[in-house]
Amino acid sequence: xxxxxxxxxxxxxxxxxxxxxxxxxxxxxxxxxxxxxxxxxxxxxxxxxxxxxxxxxxxxxxxxxxxxxxxxxxxxxxxxxxxxxxxxxxxxxxxxxxxxxxxxxxxxxxxxxxxxxxxxxxxxxxxxxxxxxxxxxxxxxxxxxxxxxxxxxxxxxxxxxxxxxxxxxxxxxxxxxxxxxxxxxxxxxxxxxxxxxxxxxxxxxxxxxxxxxxxxxxxxxxxxxxxxxxxxxxxxxxxxxxxxxxxxxxxxxxxxxxxxxxxxxxxxxxxxxxxxxxxxxxxxxxxxxxxxxxxxxxxxxxxxxxxxxxxxxxxxxxxxxxxxxxxxxxxxxxxxxxxxxxxxxxxxxxxxxxxxxxxxxxx
Amino acid sequence: xxxxxxxxxxxxxxxxxxxxxxxxxxxxxxxxxxxxxxxxxxxxxxxxxxxxxxxxxxxxxxxxxxxxxxxxxxxxxxxxxxxxxxxxxxxxxxxxxxxxxxxxxxxxxxxxxxxxxxxxxxxxxxxxxxxxxxxxxxxxxxxxxxxxxxxxxxxxxxxxxxxxxxxxxxxxxxxxxxxxxxxxxxxxxxxxxxxxxxxxxxxxxxxxxxxxxxxxxxxxxxxxxxxxxxxxxxxxxxxxxxxxxxxxxxxxxxxxxxxxxxxxxxxxxxxxxxxxxxxxxxxxxxxxxxxxxxxxxxxxxxxxxxxxxxxxxxxxxxxxxxxxxxxxxxxxxxxxxxxxxxxxxxxxxxxxxxxxxxxxxxxxxx
Numbered sequence: 001x002x003x004x005x006x007x008x009x010x011x012x013x014x015x016x017x018x019x020x021x022x023x024x025x026x027x028x029x030x031x032x033x034x035x036x037x038x039x040x041x042x043x044x045x046x047x048x049x050x051x052x053x054x055x056x057x058x059x060x061x062x063x064x065x066x067x068x069x070x071x072x073x074x075x076x077x078x079x080x081x082x083x084x085x086x087x088x089x090x091x092x093x094x095x096x097x098x099x100x101x102x103x104x105x106x107x108x109x110x111x112x113x114x115x116x117x118x119x120x121x122x123x124x125x126x127x128x129x130x131x132x133x134x135x136x137x138x139x140x141x142x143x144x145x146x147x148x149x150x151x152x153x154x155x156x157x158x159x160x161x162x163x164x165x166x167x168x169x170x171x172x173x174x175x176x177x178x179x180x181x182x183x184x185x186x187x188x189x190x191x192x193x194x195x196x197x198x199x200x201x202x203x204x205x206x207x208x209x210x211x212x213x214x215x216x217x218x219x220x221x222x223x224x225x226x227x228x229x230x231x232x233x234x235x236x237x238x239x240x241x242x243x244x245x246x247x248x249x250x251x252x253x254x255x256x257x258x259x260x261x262x263x264x265x266x267x268x269x270x271x272x273x274x275x276x277x278x279x280x281x282x283x284x285x286x287x288x289x290x291x292x293x294x295x296x297x298x299x300x301x302x303x304x305x306x307x308x309x310x311x312x313x314x315x316x317x318x319x320x321x322x323x324x325x326x327x328x329x330x331x332x333x334x335x336x337x338x339x340x341x342x343x344x345x346x347x348x349x350x351x352x353x354x355x356x357x358x359x360x361x362x363x
Numbered sequence: 364x365x366x367x368x369x370x371x372x373x374x375x376x377x378x379x380x381x382x383x384x385x386x387x388x389x390x391x392x393x394x395x396x397x398x399x400x401x402x403x404x405x406x407x408x409x410x411x412x413x414x415x416x417x418x419x420x421x422x423x424x425x426x427x428x429x430x431x432x433x434x435x436x437x438x439x440x441x442x443x444x445x446x447x448x449x450x451x452x453x454x455x456x457x458x459x460x461x462x463x464x465x466x467x468x469x470x471x472x473x474x475x476x477x478x479x480x481x482x483x484x485x486x487x488x489x490x491x492x493x494x495x496x497x498x499x500x501x502x503x504x505x506x507x508x509x510x511x512x513x514x515x516x517x518x519x520x521x522x523x524x525x526x527x528x529x530x531x532x533x534x535x536x537x538x539x540x541x542x543x544x545x546x547x548x549x550x551x552x553x554x555x556x557x558x559x560x561x562x563x564x565x566x567x568x569x570x571x572x573x574x575x576x577x578x579x580x581x582x583x584x585x586x587x588x589x590x591x592x593x594x595x596x597x598x599x600x601x602x603x604x605x606x607x608x609x610x611x612x613x614x615x616x617x618x619x620x621x622x623x624x625x626x627x628x629x630x631x632x633x634x635x636x637x638x639x640x641x642x643x644x645x646x647x648x649x650x651x652x653x654x655x656x657x658x659x660x661x662x663x664x665x666x667x668x669x670x671x672x673x674x675x676x677x678x679x680x681x682x683x684x685x686x687x688x689x690x691x692x693x694x695x696x697x698x699x700x701x702x703x704x705x706x707x708x709x710x711x712x713x714x715x716x717x718x719x720x721x722x723x724x725x726x727x728x729x
Contacts, residue, residue, distance in 0.1 A: 009484070118604075121467050124625060125614040174597065174615030175524060181600035182529070321528060324598075328531035331538065 029053070029089040030096075032066065032151025035136025036076060036113050037102030044072040047102075048079040049137045052087070053095075053150035064150040068141065076116045093122045097155045099129045099173070100136035100192065106206065106213050114180060117173055125174040128158040130190040131206050131213070142194045157202055158190070166223050166235035167203035180210055183336050184323020188225075191216065207317055215315045217308075224308050228255055228270070229320055236279060237301070247280040248297065251357065259326055259346075266346040268322055270309070272301065273353045278360055286363035290356045301352040309348045318343065364566055365573050367498055368415075370505050371562065371644070372555030372578055376585045377505075377512055378641040379552055381609040381634050382460055383700045385589045387548035389602055392533055392594070395542030399549045400586055402541055407553025408579040414715045415572040417722035418559050422568040426560035426714070427655035428662070429721060440656040446560075447652035449710055454645035455684050456700040458482055461638045463693050464607060468631060479688055483681045486639050490646035491673040494565055494664040497647045504640045511633045515613065515626065516588055522616055525595040533594045544701055547708040552589070553582045557711060561648040564664050606693075650676045 033051035047070065054065040069086055073079025084091055099117065101110055117123050132139035144153035158170050169190040171179075179187035191204035203219040205226075217225055223235050227250070236249045253274040260267040276297070278285060285293070312319065326339045379385075388396045421429055426446070430439040462479035470478075489500060519525065556578070593602050593612045605611045613630035623629065653676050655662060691699065 121471065125611060125627075126617045126625070172524075172615065174611065177604075178526075178596075178598035178601045181604065182598035183600060185526075185598065321526070324526070324528045324532065328528045328535065331535045 023090050026055075027089050028092045029087055030150075031091055031093050032096060033098045033100065033140045033154060034093070034096055035100040035102065035132060035140045036105060037132075037135045037137055038105040038108060039072045040104075041072060044074050046074070046076050046079055046105075047072050047135075047137065048076060048083065049140050050080075050083060050091070051140050051151055052091075056150075059148060061146050061148060064147045064152070066150045070137065076113065093120060094124070096123065096151075097127050098151065098158070099123075099127055100132040100139055101129065101189070102135035102137070103131055103133045103213075104135065106131045106189070106208070109211050110208070111180065111211060114173070114177060118177055123173065126172045128155070129171050129173060129176055130158070130192050130202070133191060133193045139192050139194050139200065142200060143198060144200070145198050154192075154200065157200065164234065165202070166226055167219055169205045169222065169226060179319075182324060184318060184325075184327055184339065185321040186210070186317045186319045188319045207312065207315065207319055209317050214317050215312070220304075221308050221311075224305060225319075227253055228272070228305060228308070230255055237276070237297075244282045245280065246278065246282070246285075246293070246297075248276040248354075248356075249279045251275045251277060257320070257322070257325070259322065259329065266342045267349055268309075268346050269349045269351065270305065271351045271353075272305070273355070275355050275357050277358045278356070281359060284363070286359045294354045294356055297354040298352040301354065302350040305350045305352070306348055309350070313343065313346070313348075316344075322346075364570060367502065367562065367565070368556070368559065368572065369577070370498075370501050371558035372553075373509070373581070374501060374505055374637070374641055374644065375555035375558075376552050376582055377509075378457065378634075378637050380512070380585060380589045381630075382457055383697065383704065384548045384551055385593060385608055386606075386697060387701050387704065388545055388590045389593060389608060391542045391545040392590075392599070392603070393536055393539070395536075395539045396545040396549075396590065397534055397537040398539060398541040399545040400590060401537065403546060403549035403553065403586060404579050404583045406546075407550050407582055410550075410711065410715045411553060411556045411578055412575060413719045414556055414559065415575060417715075417719040418563045419570060419572055420722040420725055421563065422566060422570060423564055425562070425564045425651070425655075425662075426718065427652055428564070429718065431655065433721065443652050443656050446710075446714065447649045447656075449707065450645050450649035450652065451680055451683075452703055453707070454486075454642040455687055456696060456703060457638055458486065458642045458684065459688050459691075459696055460693075460700070461635065462688070463696070464610065464631070465635075467607070468610065468627065476685065476688065479685065480681075482639065482642075483684060486642040486646060487677040487681050489639075489643040490650060491669055491677050492647075493666050493669070494562065494647065494651065496665075497644055498562065498565060501640055501644055504636055508633050508636050511629060515630055515633070516592070518616060518618075518626070519592050519596060519612065520588075522596065524615070525592075526598065527595065529598045530591050530595045532599050533591065544705055547704040548701070549586055550708055550711075551704055552586050553578070554707075554711065557714070558644060558648065560714070561651050564662065646677065646680055649680070 030053045031050050032053045035049035037047040037049070039045055039047040050069045052067045052069065054067055056065050069083050071079050071083050071086070073082060080091065101113055105113070117127075147153040157168065169188060171187070171189055176187050176189070179185050187208045189206050189208065190202055191206045193201045195201050203222060205217045205222045206213045207215050207217065227235055234250060236247055238245065238247055253272065255270065255272045257268060257270040260269055323336070323339045323343065326342070327335050330338070427439070427443045430442055433439075459479065462475050462482060465478050466473060466475045489497065492500070593608050596612050596615055597605070602608065610627060610630065614625060614627040616626045617624055618626050618629070621629070650673060651662065654672055657672065
């Protein structure tokens, strides 16, 4: 009797195995990059570019093989379904870490794209997003000569495994989703250009409102933005001291802000402390008084950050989360509406404290 | 033996970290959840103290034994049968939701019924064992999974994306009146003590419940985590969009140098274990309740030969669970679960007060 029951259980387990929908790895196409562009055609507005990895026995630079599939479709999900009939294997987004949105589409509306991505269960919430210039297709088609595995050049640029650049702004799907919905915290995306056929430049940020791009930051502003928003703090900075150019490397940087209300004025006070060493400096700097340098650098820093903050505010966006902080500090339902009135008139104050730690290896 | 009480408590708390409790709490984040979070530990602690002190006056007796001692057979059977259904339902919602979750995240092509049936077979088999075995299984599985749960929680709290401003914004809504549905969900975290309804049979004579102050603290910490961690990681607005909020929260973190990069899979496996353990103990209790309504001798806690009635009752449970799955869809399951949470709050208060009164009478008599 007991044996019979056990055998029966085993039979049931084995019998249901056939019901599994598992597909072997060699029957799958791993998507390593997805680009979504605006096609310009009203009926089929989305141009979807998929970069598919082709397994290759060789692991060496430039040996990665990819296949591209491009389609214009009335919606993204339909396009993907249609693309399945173009290829012989099952499409799998489970390893796709890079999603590019074309510049023209990002100028119109990115919400349908994000909505589609968040609904799919196999797209990771930690996938990186960026805006491609002039369009996602061109950027995806760059064949980086340094690439080891299909699609890994772009991924390394954004992950913290490979290059750590102070110009790269990394945004994940769940992070972007949060910023798209949150009152008082606006989204931003990195901006990728291809300079020629073999590499990328990622040194700009597109600041957005809840729907589309509002303004672009220049590379210098991008670096400053990354520092102020605590996204990436290891960076370098230029300054002038009595006519001689100096370059300093920032070892550590802490920034914080608070919102003060004095009489009928709202002041956003931003405090930045940084520890720096000289990278390029006039000789003899070791014996000179560092305090003068520190003051000069602090004032410079205050001036440029103030200009950036003002510029971002004029565009009517808030990627730093000032509004969220105001909502956190002020109770009640009306605080968000209050903030929307206060923000355009708010005044900025930046206090920077630069501390020189050394002059490098030479005096 | 106090640790077995703790395991029961921790199992229910951890289980509810992920499914309906956070969903309900976050749904009501602007209208009363935060106040409910403040009130729930008070309610939970009072009930816990009442129930444990009442139960310690009935050494070696479970809730069914107490009722049967006092009331006529037809009456006690009816009451105990009602409780058995409540216990059975508690795990039905969870395991059905988990079967759907597996279907969504692991394998969308597989049949949900097949997945559910597999899960039910595993839980059902474990639930038919003796009470003592079930307790040991609970201990082992909880000890194996607890480090991973702590790892996930710490990882989430220390992540750079965690935004304390958003937590602060949500906490500001503390002034709003508590909401019944959120309160019911929040008190569920503290419900683990109710397992003593059955497992009190295992406790030796002269057993004292010690360190009872741990439970409110532990429960409150879990409660704060279940509500505020998703808000810290998704913000106050986006958090309301997600259906499986904790799964998505786990997915938004990355284990850079883990074997598997996506934290989601670690999370799903840990909570699969918890779901199975939870269903096992809930069904075991429901099964013992049903058995105590049937004619028979004194209940055994460590029987070597499993009575056939165990298999029959569990088989009935499995059939009804599959039928439930057939009748409801994903959305209805969540809705019924939140109704059930409210019903449970009242049934639980009724049970605790009832047993408490009976225990006082018993003291007066002796």
